[in-house]
Amino acid sequence: MSLYLFQILNGVGLGMIYFLISVGLTIIFGLLNFVNFAHGAYYLIGSYLCFTVVALTGNFWLALAIAPIAVAILALITERILIKRAYHLPHTYHILITLGIALIIQELTISIWGPIGKSVAVPEALQGVFQMGNFFYPKYRLFVILFSAVIAFALWLLLERTRFGALVRAGSEDTETVSLLGTHIHKLFSITFALGVGLAGLAGVLAAPIRGVHPFVGVEVLGIAFVVVVIGGMGSFTGALVGGLIVGLVQSLMTTIWPQGASLMIYGAMAFVILLRPYGLFGRA
Template sequence: MNVYVLQVINGVGIGMIYFLLAVGLSIVFGLLRFVNFAHGAFYLLGAYACYALMQQGLGFWGTLVLAPILVGAAAWLAERLLLRRMYDLPHEFHILFTLGLAWAIQELVILYWGPVGVNVPPPDLLKGVVMWGSFIYPKYRLFLIAFSALLALAIWLLLERTRLGSIVRAGSEQADMVMLLRINVYRVFGLVFALGAATAGLAGALAAPLRGVEPFMGVEALAVAFVVVVVGGMGSFSGALIGGLLVGIVQSIMSTLWPQGASLMIYIAMALVLLLRPDGLMGRSQ
């Protein structure tokens, strides 16, 4: 099979991880305009939770359930005890505080697990490759695409077909109007913040068998998440999906054409999108 076709398929798999990483960040900003620079740390915690749980004897499938729950619970506590006090402050305080929180989490991870990265094996069921004529592709990457697509559908149903989703979408448009309806936007935000962190933690657990686990992966993830959100449009589910796929495919194809500049190209793509559509591909004018 043509190498570029394989790279596009690889890009779809990577892009779906980027979508899971970025969708919570996008919705959280859309709901209360809260800038969360600790989002990459939740991705980091999800990857290390996957590693730690498997070291304790829990199978990979169990970690996909338990790791995001643990990360979401930690995020809910952080929002409840710390971040909720900062909603009405300027964005500069959001950035400084969440950056400090991210660095604290990173240093705690280094203290406990050390500065050297570790490997997480895929489950036995997903080892090896799928062969279909000339199509040869790793089983785990195919699982990643299919599983992430199902998760994207589940998140879309949550946002479009439930009362919580209606409140989140309305709050992202006019939070003040929602509060006039006697809906506690801050309580909803706490739940959405935890769900967003849980999806980032799940993205970290899914990425662990692909790239391994190391203490500085959260910094890289945060940068990519912001690129995806800016490309797709703040507060947009479809924007996070399209942005994640676009960034993943660009990065994957460029790793063949220009390996040294693969990461650079995603920022160039972001700049081009901003020149043509300053609010992102699916963003609304503010």
């Protein structure tokens, strides 16, 4: 029983990381109608920046503060220089442009840090395990769950209780009308893109002490993020949260029940949801 409880908590932790990755992807698509295939590459940058800051300073908390902001700034620069020129183009061009960006980031990562994966130490304050009776669970993984939940709640407040959130939600419904009402729509696009990508960078930092960092993780993460978005529904905050938790729990539990099929069952869950609801659990047609 303790083993399954352990795996369930692992699944929740993974699910919250997947949520942080996919919620940015779904927000960007919901408002900008832009398909970002470079999303996993920004996660990759976040994880390597975490490794670098920890290697130089030994301070994980500094990495947790710096890396997501640095990734968001890089995303803002990329959006201003290149991506905003493609918003009006068909999705085929979005895919080609962002795939190119992802490949450039991956090759630069290999050139700077090498092709061999790196490990990031768990911060000293979170080393060891949390004990409750006969059940033991790593403190860092528990921190990831709680911290991600706080970020998810803060993001919900931002999107549901602020003027910025109202503009994002209105823009996802009718961008032209929001623009005619006086909103600087391109500025809104840029901030939304940077926010979504910054969350992917944050996920890269949180996952680094658990899974390490390597230059090919971006492709893997991108695939999982799209599975989460398909399950939850494109453009839905709630869908990203529920989809992330479903994928995390399926992956974690299947690692115990059927290790060889853990990755396969993620796509099985996606196929099952598509059969029941083609637009995702919380998506709209």
